[in-house]
Amino acid sequence: MNSAEGQRIQVRPAVQCNHSPSKSCGDCRLNTICLPIALEADEVARLEDIVQRGRPVEKGHQIYHQDQAFSAVYAVRLGCFKTIRTTADGREQVTGFYFPGEIFGMDGIAQSRHTNTAIALETGAICEIPFDRLQDLSMKISSLQKHFFQLMSSEITAEQELITLLSKNSAEERMAALFLSISTRFAQRNQSSMRFRLPMSRGDISNYLGLTVETVSRILSRMQKAEVIRVDNKEVEILDIERLRGLAMVDA
Amino acid sequence: MNSAEGQRIQVRPAVQCNHSPSKSCGDCRLNTICLPIALEADEVARLEDIVQRGRPVEKGHQIYHQDQAFSAVYAVRLGCFKTIRTTADGREQVTGFYFPGEIFGMDGIAQSRHTNTAIALETGAICEIPFDRLQDLSMKISSLQKHFFQLMSSEITAEQELITLLSKNSAEERMAALFLSISTRFAQRNQSSMRFRLPMSRGDISNYLGLTVETVSRILSRMQKAEVIRVDNKEVEILDIERLRGLAMVDA
DNA sequence: CGTGCGCTTGATAATGGTCAAGACGCGTGG
């Protein structure tokens, strides 16, 4: 899903990160926003200046609500977040899952109002980045402007991958692709990519993938029976990643 | 589909446009890029300076190809364009249709390579906007930077609408939504929104909507029998837009 | 300890896909 994000992170290993001097960049939750930018020391200071850092949020908390005035984008430091869009007739669509180091909220820029609602799937923390101040700073620091264009473009390509998945792939292929994406994103944070806990419910998964909970549940059972994965409630273990890749038929 | 684009255009009526002094902004194909910006005269000149204006292209021509190095984004002046993404296993997904005044090619920014192929659906013309020069200029003209952030955000919200459509709506609802979107976009250009010629084939439509050509064909016949639309090959007439909106069940 | 929500599993149904055949339209070449 988010292979663009992935690649951008992977090509830039372990440089010292000024946000959290005690940590390597691989650990700093802000790496996707600060890492690719060759900032001068005082520029880093200016960026840190505008960022509301490490605000803790509890499970189920809404960061912003659809139609609410847009003022900031958010970087995930800890935990997992989902964005959902409610249609005119009341149906809901999960439009994305966001893991540490990823940015959400960019949908609100165009209309100065959010077109999604963002919700914490588990207890975590976020950095709030006021967008008007980010824009100002981008006028002075070209690499910051460039990076933000790239971030938004990544969001576009990630969504195009989801469009393709929904449009062209079977239920099983969609599930496999999601698991591979989640696995990759855990790996990027130096966490186990073969064994992890799903932060989202079956309902979130099925909604995101355009399926029903029943179908998701059945496919999990089938994959488990085929010994591709092992599932125990939200705990997932990938037993045969090659076969999972085969099921996905997609370059995640 | 593209309601974000739509609203942005509609709230800014008929100001004089400096690109084509003889025309109102409603006619200037570049309106989505220049219109919302309160530029000084010399700033307009600088923008016009970098834009390769009005390059004609013939039907079937590729503007850029997937994996090709990214260097520019493109504004449609005339005609209609589609973007397609080819997956690892060779399947193709139509990711968007672009009408005059709309911008395509922003997918390439993140990876400095295009993740789509853009193809002209009919003979038309485009403006090429070299991205590095646009970035430079955005550093000097804050309203231009702001506008480009908005453009990209619009692309994100448009894609989220498509995701929702693919995930939650029936074949008939998808078709109705697409027709409403196309109709709206024709209206924005002061062209007939009730009677128009589809620039894309049934295959393009079905691919975009995650359906088969047979299903698209059947639904067109059904809608015609129900006297909601009249179809003659690519010529479409909307007979009952209220009923079409009812079918769409979506805020297009 | 009970209630409820999330998850699983089964039976059945429907939407849309696949396969197949024929019609229509358009461009090309005789």
Added chain:
DNA sequence: CCACGCGTCTTGACCATTATCAAGCGCACG
């Protein structure tokens, strides 16, 4: 100018995947 041929579109019959409906389990939380 007409005829041929191919590609696009339509329509029908049949089939498969996934949704729907229904029931039961188990864990978490009051």
